[in-house]
Each structure stands twice: as C-alpha cells, then as structure tokens.
Amino acid sequence: MDITIVGGGMVGMAQAALLAVRHPQLQVALLEAGELPEVSAATYDPRVVALTQASQELLDEVGAWPSIAGRACPYTEMRVWDAEGTGSVRFNSRDVQLPNLGHIVENSVVISALRERIEALPNVEVITGFRLESWWRDCGLWHLQARSDRVNVIEGLEENGAILRTRLLVGADGVRSKVRELLRIRTRDTLYQQTALVCVARCEASHQHTAWQRFLKSGPLAFLPLAGLGDDNHCAVVWSADEALARELMMLDDSAFALNLEKAFESRLGCVESVSERFSFPLRARHAESYYGPGAVLIGDAAHNIHPLAGQGANLGLQDVRALSEEIGRALNRGLEPADPSALSRYQRRRRGDNAATLKAMSTFKSLFGAGDLHWRWLRNTGLSMVDASPLLKKRIILRAMAV
Numbered sequence: 001m002d003i004t005i006v007g008g009g010m011v012g013m014a015q016a017a018l019l020a021v022r023h024p025q026l027q028v029a030l031l032e033a034g035e036l037p038e039v040s041a042a043t044y045d046p047r048v049v050a051l052t053q054a055s056q057e058l059l060d061e062v063g064a065w066p067s068i069a070g071r072a073c074p075y076t077e078m079r080v081w082d083a084e085g086t087g088s089v090r091f092n093s094r095d096v097q098l099p100n101l102g103h104i105v106e107n108s109v110v111i112s113a114l115r116e117r118i119e120a121l122p123n124v125e126v127i128t129g130f131r132l133e134s135w136w137r138d139c140g141l142w143h144l145q146a147r148s149d150r151v152n153v154i155e156g157l158e159e160n161g162a163i164l165r166t167r168l169l170v171g172a173d174g175v176r177s178k179v180r181e182l183l184r185i186r187t188r189d190t191l192y193q194q195t196a197l198v199c200v201a202r203c204e205a206s207h208q209h210t211a212w213q214r215f216l217k218s219g220p221l222a223f224l225p226l227a228g229l230g231d232d233n234h235c236a237v238v239w240s241a242d243e244a245l246a247r248e249l250m251m252l253d254d255s256a257f258a259l260n261l262e263k264a265f266e267s268r269l270g271c272v273e274s275v276s277e278r279f280s281f282p283l284r285a286r287h288a289e290s291y292y293g294p295g296a297v298l299i300g301d302a303a304h305n306i307h308p309l310a311g312q313g314a315n316l317g318l319q320d321v322r323a324l325s326e327e328i329g330r331a332l333n334r335g336l337e338p339a340d341p342s343a344l345s346r347y348q349r350r351r352r353g354d355n356a357a358t359l360k361a362m363s364t365f366k367s368l369f370g371a372g373d374l375h376w377r378w379l380r381n382t383g384l385s386m387v388d389a390s391p392l393l394k395k396r397i398i399l400r401a402m403a404v
C-alpha cells in the first residue's frame, strides 16, 4: 500500500476518499476496528455534527454530498442565550447574505455516504473488523499488525491476524489513538469534568431551522434541527453537564428526563414529547504535541479533541484532510515520497496553530460561561448583547466560524 489510514470515522473515511479522488495513482487502505454504521430509515442517529460550508464543499468534491443532502438539515439561524441573565444573540444567514449557516447531519449518514463513494473508487480498500495493535518499520515501510475477533479476512495471513505494508501511515483513530501512542507523541490534556449527553427529542413545535443553545451554569444545552424523516419537530440534543448532574440525568426514566430537558430549555419549542436512547461522552480538550513522526501523521480527533460547544471538532478534522491531501499532492509533484518529512511538517505547520487557537477559544468560552460570580455574569451578558447589537461583529463571527 502507498497509504494506510487507521480509523473509519468521518475524518478517516473523508481522507481515504479525497486521496483516492485527487491522486488516482495511489493505492489507499483504510483499517477500521469496528463495523461501519448503517443509516436507519425510521429513526435519527443522536450523534450529529454541524457541518460548515467548507466541510460541505469537501464532501461535495469527493461526491458524497448528494447522498447526504436528503438527511441534512440546513439551519438559517442560531440563537444563543444565557440562563443567568438577559444576554442573548441571534445569528442569521441573512447577516452574511447566504442561504444558510451550515447543516446538521447525523454522523452515520456522513460515514455511509463516504463508504458508498469509496466502494466505487478502484484505488481504495476498506478493511473492517481489524484493530491495529502493533507495528515495526523496515527500509522505509511500515508493517502493521492488526487483529480481528472474527475469521481471517485478509488473504494469506495467520488466523485472525493481518500484516499490511505501507509507505505512509495516517492515524485517524480518534481521541484514544493507538497510532499516536505507538509514535510516542505526548498530548496536552484539560479535563473539563463534564459529560456530553446526547439524544434525539421530538418537540411540540417546529425547530424553525434554528440551532438553539442555552448556557446553563452547569454547561451548554443545544437543540439542533434534524431533517429527512418527514417533519420539523425532531432535534438532536447535546447537553454538556457537570459529571454528577450528567450521571443523574442518565439514570432518569424517559418521561422524567424529557421533563427535565424541557425545563432546562425553557420550553422554547413547547413540550418535549418523547426522547430517544441517551448516550454519554466524557469531555476533555486534548492536543497532540506533534502531528507527525517518521512516515506517520495524525488527523482529526487523534490530533485534537475539543469541547463540542461550538460544534467544530469534525470541521477541523475535515480541514486536516484537505491540508494533508494538498501536501501529499505537492510532494508527489516534486517526485518525493508521500511520507517525505517536508510534506508532513508543512501539513503540521498549516494545521496545528489553527487547531490550537480553536481549542484555546473553546476553553476560554467554557470557563466564561461556567463562571457564576456577578462580575463574570455581567461581562458575558453584556458581551452577548453587544455582539447582538453589532451587525459588523456578527458578520465577522459568522464568516470566521463558517470558514473552518
């Protein structure tokens, strides 16, 4: 193989598709420990992302967007308000003369659309059910050892074991990245002592194609509009809460949870009529000190993991995908190996500073909205109202967020 990507989440799949489309001369493999998710025709997947226009363009370039569009909900407005004061801000796509501010899409819809595209590309192979465990390097080639609990599916290898040889290894294996661990790359971590609880809620009123976010003292609560299954009343809920509260909320039965949710959201969309199964994710900020090692590189959550309050994790990961493809293309045009250190260091230079700035902004935002004393409450409420009253500032914030 020329390039092997470890991890078949949204970022790894997008990387495989973009490399294969832009560089048809390369042979690409993608190794995924689990199975790729299926899209349900009857229910929504509670794990969603708010995709920016830049991410949409990338998914369009690889041919995945047409399959995503039918289940993507464009949102034209974003409303943010503080539970402890009167500060609030509305961002509308009219402020920037665009049809929408982005799309809310289920993770499984994006991954399935990418899989569909990849299956039609002759130079990518997806191997599911194999977990990367170890490796060694010899004469510039990585030898990757992966294992499966199932039968051996890679020809000519020992039972349940597989060895892949590759020139460049791309770690897209998420926040607990094995590739990062094997490269001995350290991370800077901030534990937020918060958990994000996600589910789908059916509300009495239409979501109005608006992304809603209320900042509670215990953490932000978002209602994100969903589309594709026939009505405008379903929202994906992302409730980031201090760990003790999140544990209590997870233990409630559905009707008690729906009542708590409705109260925390000030019944902005009427009654919460029903809720789906809930999932929880511990929240942290984690940033790899380096994005590459000899012949290997990190992208997506393997390189950086941020608080979901501004919905930027996957968008940043897709920008990594674009930058890495461009740097590999540049190396190939100059007759260099795709794993040439100059290509990997240029990729790191392009992405690490940008990602660090977003991580820092999210941590500051989180601290500002978590602070309970009068001084900070006054500051953030005044700040929200000032932004709301300034069309120029609003425009700048929207355009900055949409460029990610």
Ligand SMILES: Cc1cc2nc3c(=O)[nH]c(=O)nc-3n(C[C@H](O)[C@H](O)[C@H](O)COP(=O)(O)OP(=O)(O)OC[C@H]3O[C@@H](n4cnc5c(N)ncnc54)[C@H](O)[C@@H]3O)c2cc1C
Binding pocket: 006, 007, 008, 009, 010, 011, 012, 031, 032, 033, 034, 048, 049, 050, 051, 130, 131, 132, 133, 172, 173, 174, 175, 177, 178, 196, 197, 198, 238, 281, 299, 300, 301, 302, 308, 310, 311, 312, 313, 314, 315, 316, 317
């Ligand atoms: C509650 C919540 C809400 C969010 N909302 C948004 C949002 O609105 N907008 C946004 O942009 N981002 C959002 N994010 C962040 C976004 O979901 C992530 O940044 C994104 O999904 C990361 O994708 P990834 O492909 O890098 O990693 P992952 O999705 O974690 O995928 C990693 C893959 O690697 C596989 N893997 C792991 N180890 C191995 C191994 N050893 N061998 C083989 N395979 C392996 C795993 O099985 C997995 O499939 C949110 C996150 C959370 C928790």
